[in-house]
Amino acid sequence: MTRPREVLAGAATRLGEAGVASPEHDAAELLAHVLGTARSRLPLVDDVPLDLLGEYDTLVARRAARVPLQHLTGVAHFRHVELFVGPGVFVPRPETELLAGWAIDRAALLDAPVVVDLCTGSGAVAKAIADEVPAATVHAVELDDPAHAWAERNLVGTGVDLRHGDFATAFDDLRGTVDVVTCNPPYIPLEAWESVAPEARDHDPHLALFSGDDGLDAIRVLARRAAQLLRPGGVLGFEHADVQGESAPGVLAATGHWVDVRDHLDLAGRARFTTARLAR
Numbered sequence: 001m002t003r004p005r006e007v008l009a010g011a012a013t014r015l016g017e018a019g020v021a022s023p024e025h026d027a028a029e030l031l032a033h034v035l036g037t038a039r040s041r042l043p044l045v046d047d048v049p050l051d052l053l054g055e056y057d058t059l060v061a062r063r064a065a066r067v068p069l070q071h072l073t074g075v076a077h078f079r080h081v082e083l084f085v086g087p088g089v090f091v092p093r094p095e096t097e098l099l100a101g102w103a104i105d106r107a108a109l110l111d112a113p114v115v116v117d118l119c120t121g122s123g124a125v126a127k128a129i130a131d132e133v134p135a136a137t138v139h140a141v142e143l144d145d146p147a148h149a150w151a152e153r154n155l156v157g158t159g160v161d162l163r164h165g166d167f168a169t170a171f172d173d174l175r176g177t178v179d180v181v182t183c184n185p186p187y188i189p190l191e192a193w194e195s196v197a198p199e200a201r202d203h204d205p206h207l208a209l210f211s212g213d214d215g216l217d218a219i220r221v222l223a224r225r226a227a228q229l230l231r232p233g234g235v236l237g238f239e240h241a242d243v244q245g246e247s248a249p250g251v252l253a254a255t256g257h258w259v260d261v262r263d264h265l266d267l268a269g270r271a272r273f274t275t276a277r278l279a280r
Contacts, residue, residue, distance in 0.1 A: 002048045007031060008058035011060045018064035026069050030059045033073045061192025078124040081131050083154050085122055092124035095239075095266045096184055098130045099273045102237050102264070103182045107133045113278025115139070116229055118183040118222065123151035123160065125182050130158045139163070141170040168221045175228055181226040183238040185218035197244055216240060220252050227257045232280040237273055252276045 008027050015023035032039040034056045035048070048056070059072050070076040070091045075082045078092045079100060085091050107113040107129060110174070113136045117126040119139035130138045137251040139161040142148040142248050155162050163170055169184070177274045219240065240248035252258040258276040266272035 002050065002053060003049055004042055007048050007053070007056065008042075010097055011056070012156065013059060014064055015180070018066070020063060020066070026063055027060065028061060029069060030072060031045050031056060034059065034235050045222065053271050076124070077123070079128045079132070081124075081127045081147065083122050083124055087152070088144075089150040090121045090147065090184075092122055095129075095272055098236050098264065098266055099182060099239050101123045101166065102273070102275060103128055103180050104132045106235055106237075107136050107180050112137070113179045114174065114177055115172065115180045115182070115216065116143075116171055116178050118170070118181065119143075119218070120162070121147050121152050121184065123154040125184065126151075126160045126162075127158055129153055129182075130155075130160050135162075139171060139174065141165050141167055143167065163274065168224075168225055171229055176229070176231055178229045178231065179234050179235045180230055181234070183222050183226075183236075185238060186215075186224055215244065216247060216251055223255050223257070224253050227255070227278055230278040232278055235275060236278070237275045239273045240271070240272035242266075242272065243255060249276075250272045 008024070008031060011027035013031070015026055018024055028039045028042055031048070032042055034052050035045060054095040062072055063069060064069050068091050070085045070273070072089060074084060074086060076085045076092050079097050083092065103115065103125065107115050109121065115129055115133075115136050115138045117129070117138065117140040119124050120142045123140060126138050126140035129136055138159070140155070141163045142151050143166050144162070148162075151162055171178075173254065219238065222238055230236065247260045249263050252261050252274065257279055261274065261276040261280050263271055
């Protein structure tokens with residue numbers, strides 16, 4: 001018999017030596033995937049069938065090579081929704097759930113909110129808002145062809161209006177009518193290439209990662225476009241790098257179009273997303 005505890009211990013050691021940030025968690029997620037069960041139910045498993053050990057070993061080897069965990073399982077969990085992910089789309093990160101939660105809270109204050117998610121990627125934020133604020137009319141846009149295909153798959157049946165195009169010019173028909181704009185734009189400086197984790201650098205679309213020499217090019221575009229889409233008093237929330245806790249809000253403050261510009265920390269105490277209100 002092959003005990004799950006022994007299998008997991010060996011896999012976690014292998015992943016840890018490869019530099020994976022959460023080796024025990026990832027080893028367990030992969031084993032649960034192979035066994036067709038939930039990670040929480042692994043303690044109830046008495047034996048790992050021999051015919052599945054080879055499959056598991058292959059997945060562990062790929063994870064050790066820094067293929068994203070979600071590419072190996074095919075799914076990512078984001079707040080209360082599940083997303084299909086794989087090569088060609090940015091894998092949603094847990095910290096982005098904070099931005100989504102902020103948008104959900106703001107939208108829930110209104111009777112029939114209109115929400116736009118720019119640079120939607122997999123559709124994670126748009127799907128979460130549609131799931132938790134049923135009264136909302138949610139729109140989303142994605143430029144990259146493969147990412148748009150993943151978003152299309154994830155947003156089937158949600159009622160989200162998904163469009164294929166550039167966030168800088170999308171939704172002319174909604175100008176001045178939107179209540180909440182969200183965005184997880186590219187924000188990594190080109191010079192920071194070497195510092196990006198291999199899971200992102202080698203597997204996420206570069207269109208979703210890099211944004212000019214200082215990482216703020218997309219945020220500058222966002223500040224202009226969101227001001228055009230929002231109604232006076234409407235709100236914008238967007239994610240940024242942890243080192244942009246001053247520079248990202250500074251982009252909005254410099255335009256003169258925004259008030260109540262605030263930056264927010266993630267659960268690890270790092271600067272993570274900026275919110276602002278369009279001046280009346």
